[in-house]
Amino acid sequence: MGLFKNIFSSEKKKTLDKGLEKSKTSFFSKLSKAVAGKSKVDDDVLDTLEEVLVTSDVGVKTTIKIIDRIEDRVARDKYLGTEELNQILREEIAGLLSETNTGEATDFEIPKDKKPYVLMVVGVNGVGKTTTIGKLAHQFKNKGLNVVLGAADTFRAAAIDQLQVWADRVDVPIVKQDMGSDPASVAFDTLQSGVSQNADVIIIDTAGRLHNKVNLMNELTKVKRVMQKVIGDAPHEVLLVLDGSTGQNAFEQAKQFTAATEVTSLAVTKLDGTAKGGVVIGISDQFQIPVKYIGVGEGIEDLQVFNKYEFVDSFFK
Ligand SMILES: Nc1nc2c(ncn2[C@@H]2O[C@H](COP(=O)(O)OP(=O)(O)O)[C@@H](O)[C@H]2O)c(=O)[nH]1
Numbered sequence: 001m002g003l004f005k006n007i008f009s010s011e012k013k014k015t016l017d018k019g020l021e022k023s024k025t026s027f028f029s030k031l032s033k034a035v036a037g038k039s040k041v042d043d044d045v046l047d048t049l050e051e052v053l054v055t056s057d058v059g060v061k062t063t064i065k066i067i068d069r070i071e072d073r074v075a076r077d078k079y080l081g082t083e084e085l086n087q088i089l090r091e092e093i094a095g096l097l098s099e100t101n102t103g104e105a106t107d108f109e110i111p112k113d114k115k116p117y118v119l120m121v122v123g124v125n126g127v128g129k130t131t132t133i134g135k136l137a138h139q140f141k142n143k144g145l146n147v148v149l150g151a152a153d154t155f156r157a158a159a160i161d162q163l164q165v166w167a168d169r170v171d172v173p174i175v176k177q178d179m180g181s182d183p184a185s186v187a188f189d190t191l192q193s194g195v196s197q198n199a200d201v202i203i204i205d206t207a208g209r210l211h212n213k214v215n216l217m218n219e220l221t222k223v224k225r226v227m228q229k230v231i232g233d234a235p236h237e238v239l240l241v242l243d244g245s246t247g248q249n250a251f252e253q254a255k256q257f258t259a260a261t262e263v264t265s266l267a268v269t270k271l272d273g274t275a276k277g278g279v280v281i282g283i284s285d286q287f288q289i290p291v292k293y294i295g296v297g298e299g300i301e302d303l304q305v306f307n308k309y310e311f312v313d314s315f316f317k
């Protein structure tokens with residue numbers, strides 16, 4: 001068992017390393033420039049370091065915390081090379097994230113007394129909701145759980161088709177209606193179907209146009225209310241999906257969504273192929289809601305449970 005676990009985690013780590021390559025390269029080259037020709041940590045180096053973190057999408061508040069920690073730790077005017085500075089950064093950021101009260105990385109735990117367990121997925125259009133649902137369904141299925149998908153993004157026909165493609169790929173049932181039908185009605189049908197099939201997990205896809213509009217939030221509230229007619233305490237999880245490649249924009253969306261609707265966990269997607277991976281560090285530090293998953297590719301296996309330490313380790317290698 002131990003051996004398999006190690007093989008699996010090293011595969012996982014490789015995908016993560018590869019996914020974060022762009023963020024890393026960009027960060028490292030900025031960091032190297034910041035300390036090039038410097039022989040000690042002076043105000044100038046700290047200012048530049050601050051700039052490097054902010055431009056790597058870590059966010060201003062988290063950056064200030066990191067700089068404070070480094071100031072406390074490193075004696076002023078001490079000589080430090082890029083490697084050493086990087087090592088200190090890694091330790092301080094890992095330390096900072098370990099103090100957030102969102103706990104250790106875990107999968108969604110499906111409690112035995114919540115059957116079916118209802119997971120509602122929300123987020124702005126294009127962030128990766130449907131893809132993340134497909135990947136999650138695959139993971140649940142691999143654990144031997146019966147999954148039912150609900151196509152409550154009825155805004156575009158393509159959105160329904162896309163969830164159907166994932167349902168076929170993963171080989172799980174899907175409940176859908178025509179484009180333009182009431183999302184709450186689809187959610188209702190899905191929960192009824194899930195109950196009658198004795199499903200373990202139900203995942204509801206939702207539309208995500210215009211997160212800053214009151215009607216989207218009203219629609220989500222209505223979807224929830226209607227689901228509760230079938231399962232009183234549904235949804236058990238509301239997963240907000242954020243597109244990591246949009247950097248600070250993802251941060252803004254997290255702020256707006258969590259203010260407007262109850263979100264219980266976060267997923268940050270598209271960390272592969274972007275230099276903005278630092279945003280996960282800021283989000284993880286600033287929100288009380290745990291980042292549960294990260295998307296590191298378009299493939300079915302490219303969704304990882306977010307582990308703060310692994311992430312920092314990959315980012316600052
Ligand atoms: N590279 C990459 N692409 C992703 C990831 N997650 C989703 N995508 C792509 O992002 C696009 C939008 O995803 P989709 O699931 O349709 O977003 P939705 O509108 O929120 O449902 C699709 O082309 C996906 O393949 C990821 O982790 N990495």
Ligand SMILES: [Mg+2]
Nearest residue numbers: 129130153159
């Ligand atoms: Mg979609």
